[in-house]
Amino acid sequence: MPEMRLLDAIRLAMYEEMKRDERVMVLGEDVGVKGGVFGATDGFYAEFGAARVLDTPLAESLIVGSAVGMAVNGLIPIAEIQFSDFIYPAFNQIVSEAARMRYRSNGAFGCPITIRAPYGGGIEVHGGLYHSQSVEAFFSHVPGLKVVTPYTPHDAKGLLKAAIRDPDPVLFLEHKRLYRSIRGEVPDEDYTVPIGKAAVRRQGTTLSIFAYGQMLHESLRAAEQVAGEAIDAEVIDLRTLRPLDVETILESVRKTSKAMIVYEDNRFMGFGAEVSAIIAEEAFEALDGPIVRIASLDVPAVPYADTLAAAFIPNAERIAAAARRLAAY
Amino acid sequence: MPEMRLLDAIRLAMYEEMKRDERVMVLGEDVGVKGGVFGATDGFYAEFGAARVLDTPLAESLIVGSAVGMAVNGLIPIAEIQFSDFIYPAFNQIVSEAARMRYRSNGAFGCPITIRAPYGGGIEVHGGLYHSQSVEAFFSHVPGLKVVTPYTPHDAKGLLKAAIRDPDPVLFLEHKRLYRSIRGEVPDEDYTVPIGKAAVRRQGTTLSIFAYGQMLHESLRAAEQVAGEAIDAEVIDLRTLRPLDVETILESVRKTSKAMIVYEDNRFMGFGAEVSAIIAEEAFEALDGPIVRIASLDVPAVPYADTLAAAFIPNAERIAAAARRLAAY
């Protein structure tokens, strides 16, 4: 089983799907000859041609809005938003159109599109306010839309294939810091990872840490840091933010009776709020301590200067410290 | 002290501010000769003229984006979005531009704009998927933006004046069902109601109900329904969703030890999630029961047919039933 980076797994998933089904196509800014600013579609233009590897004009509403039409008329578009920070011009087309086409037509029309968006920031990213943002909180509130964000290369390939084959719109969020930092084994064969299932990345009994993306990575590091202190943290990779795997979350909390949610987005109304609210309502009896959220500061996105970026985003040390406090509660 | 409807109080607040300060202006679709589709700017065109009562082309990104420029150059724009459902084309200008201008310029530039948006649905509204939505969950996640939604005519006038005078962008959400259904006394004199403070609408000891807009109305009705059953509900009007009055929320929960949040928006990642998460983290010891959320179904917005709309939105009866269950816990 070959080892590869998250980015390679994403490219491989799209490549195999385009080989398998000629209705599948990619569109976005610089996805053609350049192969995308991160190289996710490297080589596609030469292999699949301009019609199926479409360099669009510089307009995100066009990218999503035209993809809706393409999907309605028999294509299966994978729309790339160059940076998740630039998805907002397409907000109306995603929320009002793609996510509602099926409901508003009472099931008559569907919208099988996948929207890929690199997201996330941090010191290595040097993206500043507009090349670093987490956008999952906005979109996980939207009925009719599925939201996925992989952590392992294995999941990246399997979840992206599942997204492309899904008959409904899926927002596929890829953390930029994981693109090249995470390597893992990826099966050669064709497989999918089901949308809607979380994964227990580390078994534990003392407390449950729920995370995704880069913060899952930091949480796993934090869990090792406190392991020596008789704190046995269970770390769960949510993977799919909507539909959320509530069962796995509640099961873990019923076992550990303590819960922490870690996310890179701004704290207020970030995704951790929903996870916390579900636990507080459905696993209250099991709870043996406050539900703790570790998140970024409530200032507009990640600042550029390293000194400021470091102060903005949580890391393993901050998570470990919070875990110690909660364990001691 | 004259009695008036919520809609009249909103109109009066803008009228007085435009009289007081000639930098204040309104812009939007049909705000001119027509006076707005709900009449909020009725008569303004004749009194203040076309330059300060600006009928814009049909483009929401233009309405907000140009308002940003107007504010930077000495005007104080009140931008009307005809229906909150149509605010999404302006999402990028609100989130990336208006809300970040001050932070990204390290305080050098500010953006004193008020964005008014009628929202909300229900049987009387007959708005269907695109003339009924609640949008507060999206915007209350945005650092740099304030989000306000009044319930009483008194608050409507005072909060809107506070919003107009605020040096930073404020999203002012007006529930359409309250426009004409709610009457109340509104002082003649010039006053403001501070942004960031909740209001206890009904004192109680059994449990705390947190709500805003039309659902506050339903919650107050529900509180009366259960009052005869020895359930003494405290009902709190959040009024400002961001910055949220956390103190008042925690105080109430520490008193009643039971919390319910009621909102009209879709449940998942709706505003109630944040209120619940704050309570679960900061008032855990005080809690004597699960934190209950009553919200609308997780389907794309309010359907048009009365039969469907009624099944979608919470009402006093559903809230009362939940209150009984929680009280009995």
Next chain:
Amino acid sequence: MATREAKTKISATRHEALGLSADDLLAMYYHVALARALDERMWILQRAGMVPFVISGQGHEGAQVGVMWATDRQRDWLVPFYRSLAACLVRGMTPRDLMLGLFARRDDPSSGGRQMPAHWADPRHRILSTSSPVGTQYLHAAGIAYAAKVRGTGEVCVTSIGEGGTSQGDWHEAMNFAGVHKLPVIFIVENNRYAISVPVKLQMAVKDVADRAAGYGFPGVVVDGSDVLACYAAGKEAVRRARAGEGPTLVECKVERLTAHSSEDSQEKYRPTNDIEVPRSIDPLVVFKHYLEQVGVMDEARYTEIHGRIKAVVTDATDYAEALPMADPATVTRHVFYEG
């Protein structure tokens, strides 16, 4: 008499030159008149409190029937807007289908009563579901046309919008993209001079939206929306171009809004009386009837017969829809996602 003869001759050559028979003319007239009758009935029902809301296409029917008549009703697509009642009829939706939408009944083919009236959809006739946000449909149409082109289906996609909608960013993005790829799409602008209350002079600095097409690399034409044959001719040429791979055409139809914006609007406040009272000489129904009389295709008897038929059809559609139940509340959670 001589002059009248002459007049007839000249006029007659008009529809014949376009390849339209007398029967075609009568069928086209039937759709214009049917759309008007249905629309008027809808207002009566709303005023009578039988339905909460109506938004209307009165004044736009000639443009819609004319242009749509040039499309292939099996193959081509329509991405409508809320005034496209007549266009939907031409595409094959029935008066019953439309009344089911007005009454928001369970069997409403557009949305099962989930959407407001006039938010048409019908997969059987390749009419894409209509949403409320103005402008989004132009991008959907461009996408449908892109798929038609790469899949080589030969389909043409027609979409429509009001002149106010052309101010939206999506409108520009769709025009630009369709121009770059020479897509088989027809962009219709039904210019009725008002966006609710906003007059066209506050909407744009140019007289004709069609002037913008050149900036996107394809032709824009202006037609008199009360002249059904002129609209048909414009549609025919646009379809030919699209089918031949020559790319999009912007067709701007100058029409009149014969009602308030919707049943929620009172236009007296912003529209001068002389502007509201549109001369019958620019009502497409009147103008087209006059043409049919001139060329001897329409006479008293036939007129009575057609309008009698229409009255019956409209009444049947109304009674049929009204009698059916509303959507079952239990279905409110259906079709959020694919159900197989």
Next chain:
Amino acid sequence: MATREAKTKISATRHEALGLSADDLLAMYYHVALARALDERMWILQRAGMVPFVISGQGHEGAQVGVMWATDRQRDWLVPFYRSLAACLVRGMTPRDLMLGLFARRDDPSSGGRQMPAHWADPRHRILSTSSPVGTQYLHAAGIAYAAKVRGTGEVCVTSIGEGGTSQGDWHEAMNFAGVHKLPVIFIVENNRYAISVPVKLQMAVKDVADRAAGYGFPGVVVDGSDVLACYAAGKEAVRRARAGEGPTLVECKVERLTAHSSEDSQEKYRPTNDIEVPRSIDPLVVFKHYLEQVGVMDEARYTEIHGRIKAVVTDATDYAEALPMADPATVTRHVFYEG
């Protein structure tokens, strides 16, 4: 010799005809050359690993200096984009200001190190804060111009964007609004034929973006961005129109991108070598120097003096910025809202 004489005469009349003195020419040249030198130093610093990122204006300097020279540096506004380095210099930002931004230092006047390099801002010079989302700035410029008009300040607002950015909805909405109200705004398009890797033929179906201006009711002009005086002339006329209440002008400057899109990009992958190696004959710095020589304003000695001065200024700015501390982490929560 005769010909050279003649040439000089003719050319000389060019800047004189525009009301520019020899000193003006030298000052303009200084800004073009200074912008280039700063920009080149920024790349060296990035390649040396001293800073993480650089995005460049090389090739655009002539257009920016030419147009901006026609504005009133006290009164008028600039709403820049990330290639506007030369424009910001003309407006009054210093090399130290710009280097502080590159190094993201505490004293960076643009954002205090919060934004990526090239996201300029400076209230002292009426340069509005730059964001990354392409296209938004056009609407801000229209709003600033609207305020200038209703307040009667006589200010003109200049904004700029690349040709790729013209595909954004915001671009269209701003053009349309400015046309309707004849706003005192100058819309510059710096057309360098590429949007990162996307060639202009995939961006639009027309050769010149300027062709679109007519559809918004105001003039659009195309100028050679390597001809500083032509850009100045276009700017001068646009400022005159704006100041006189005649409304907006779209000025499209054809320029060359002399570097990769940014330090993250490798253009060899999508740009043919002969396209990358831009002939010196269209490098504004070379062309302008040649003109100054022709008209006898520039000679060896002066050239050495100017470039010596520039080298010193660039080195001073670099050392100054590098020596200063990064932003204090404690300030990360400042200025989310007004602090009085």
